[in-house]
Amino acid sequence: MMVDYQALLANAKTARERAYTPYSRFKVGAAVLTASGQIFHGCNIENAAYPVCLCAERSALAAAWSAGEIEFIALAVVADTPGPVAPCGMCRQFMFELAPDLPVLLANLAEQTQHTTPRELLPSGFASESLNHNR
Ligand SMILES: O=c1ccn([C@H]2C[C@H](O)[C@@H](CO)O2)c(=O)[nH]1
């Protein structure tokens, strides 16, 4: 499937506007294109108990997955950062599990971009094959 990254990034920017960030004031948006051609949005949703905060990347992938859209084509993430936004470690692990080779577009509002994948973002990532119960 040909991916319209400009459109995906525009969706991520729209999602970013919906972020709930009373604590950090740092808004992040994400958009994932699935095999059916649908786009699912994600934004960060914070909490007074800080560790409960949900990132935009996990929000978007969970929205798609919960809708039964488990085949991801591409993911865009955007924030108001000096360069392309850098996903947190938890999101890197989360993305690595569900879609290690998913094309990921990291961007900022000025549309400085970086194309990458979860595998590239999390070298030597922990995966289910590492678990004892598989041996
Ligand atoms: O890639 C990122 C980086 C940070 N955040 C969120 C978590 C928290 O709500 C805020 C500040 O870290 O930004 C994301 O959603 N995605």
Ligand SMILES: [Zn+2]
């Ligand atoms: Zn994160």
